[in-house]
Amino acid sequence: MEKKKTTGKKAKGRRKRKLKVPAWAAVAAAALIVALGIGLPLGRRAWLERQSLGGDKARAGASLPAMAFSELGIDISHHNEGPILWDSLRVMVDRSGRTIRDLERARKVYPVKFVFIKATEGVSMKDPKFKSYWAEAGEHDIRRGAYHFFRSSRDGELQAKNFIATVGSLRHSDLPPVLDIETIHRGCTYKLLNERILQWLKAVEAHYGCKPIIYTSDSFARDIISEEIKKGYPIWIAHYEVESPLSKDWTYWQFTDRAHVYGMPGPVDLSIRK
Numbered sequence: 694m695e696k697k698k699t700t701g702k703k704a705k706g707r708r709k710r711k712l713k714v715p716a717w718a719a720v721a722a723a724a725l726i727v728a729l730g731i732g733l734p735l736g737r738r739a740w741l742e743r744q745s746l747g748g749d750k751a752r753a754g755a756s757l758p759a760m761a762f763s764e765l766g767i768d769i770s771h772h773n774e775g776p777i778l779w780d781s782l783r784v785m786v787d788r789s790g791r792t793i794r795d796l797e798r799a800r801k802v803y804p805v806k807f808v809f810i811k812a813t814e815g816v817s818m819k820d821p822k823f824k825s826y827w828a829e830a831g832e833h834d835i836r837r838g839a840y841h842f843f844r845s846s847r848d849g850e851l852q853a854k855n856f857i858a859t860v861g862s863l864r865h866s867d868l869p870p871v872l873d874i875e876t877i878h879r880g881c882t883y884k885l886l887n888e889r890i891l892q893w894l895k896a897v898e899a900h901y902g903c904k905p906i907i908y909t910s911d912s913f914a915r916d917i918i919s920e921e922i923k924k925g926y927p928i929w930i931a932h933y934e935v936e937s938p939l940s941k942d943w944t945y946w947q948f949t950d951r952a953h954v955y956g957m958p959g960p961v962d963l964s965i966r967k
Contacts, residue, residue, distance in 0.1 A: 694768055694811075694873050694908060694931065694947070694962060695842060753791035754953030754960060757784070758946070760937060762965035766807035767954060768840065768947070771822040774959035779833040781956040784963065792953040792963070805954065807836040807966070809871055809908075812859045814842035816851040819859050831864070838868030840908065841893070845885075846878040849892025856893075857900050870897050870905045871929065874913060887919040894926060906944070914940045929964070943967075 757765075765784050769777070782805035787798045808830050811820040823839070830837040841856040856870065863870075872893055877886050890907075897905050904926050909918060911932040929945035932938040938946055945964050952963035 694840070694950075695770070695772070695875065752953070753787060753789075753793050755792055755949035755951045755963065756790045757786055757792065758937070758948055758965060760965075762967065764806040764966040765803050766809070766836075766945075766964050766966065767805055767952075767957070768809035768811075768962045768964065769822075769826060770811035771820050773957070773961060775822075776958075777826070777829070778956035779829050779835065782835065783955040784952070785955055794953050794955050796955075805835060805956075807838065807868060809838045809840050809868070811873075812839040812841060813852070813856045815844040816847045816855050819855070823859065827860075836866060836868050838871055838906075840871035840873050842873045842875070843890065843893065844878075845876065845881045845889060847889075849889035849894075850896050852889075853893045853896035853900075856897065863901055868906075869903045869927070870901060871908050872897075872905055874907065874909045874918070877917070883917050883919075886917065887922060890918070890922060894922070908945075908947075911938050911940050 767782075784803040784805060785793055785796070785799040786801050786803075787793050787795075788800050793799065808826075810823055810826045810830065812823045812827075813819055827837065827839065839856070839860045841852065843852065860870070872890065874890060877883075894905050894907075906927045906929050907914075907918065907922060908929040908931065911930055914923065914928060914930060923942065927944040928940070928942060929947065930938045930940050930943040931947040932940075933949055935948075945966050947962055947964040950962045951960045954961050954963065
């Protein structure tokens, strides 16, 4: 879930002239999406985003899982490139099942139905993009949820207070809060980590009146997270390049951090919901 943004070197030499796309090509692309049964908005902003893809348009990202799923969704933080075109977020795949941003090569199109947005980390850090992303997601037909990046070296209740103060109240349609557990600091025992995790979970559950979701890797879930936590809370598993996670009791599965999603300029985490 957590990653640092990287930037490539600027291309050297003269600028290449942008090719003008005939109007009939835009109409044909729109007709393709309609024929697939899903109306993809092609307003001016989405059209400009399509033109800005350049060479990236021809590349393909990770493939969708072969298993059946009910919904697709993304998770984002300030590390993700912008701007995000919220009214155009779609997952498109080519004939081989790989995610793409090229309308002409799309064989299937899925709407992005949910987004988890980083709100906080530790006892004091607030993601600088949370407020804007949270408000923008709330204006569109995408279910939103907020997540906290857990620091094992800090008290769980204090981290919960940081999260609650930052997120504020939730709408009825919002997803449950998420606790992102990826690291354990040197000298921290598994017992202490699980105690602090439970502090956060119980404080947030008491405040919002719903059970938070645990986001963690497959290995963390199997080797570190306690049975009490796994049995008591929904699990969101991160496990890449496998046909299915080794852990079986999950609600969400983040299967890649290299998906191409129409409306997102760079690679993005992509998850399915059972």
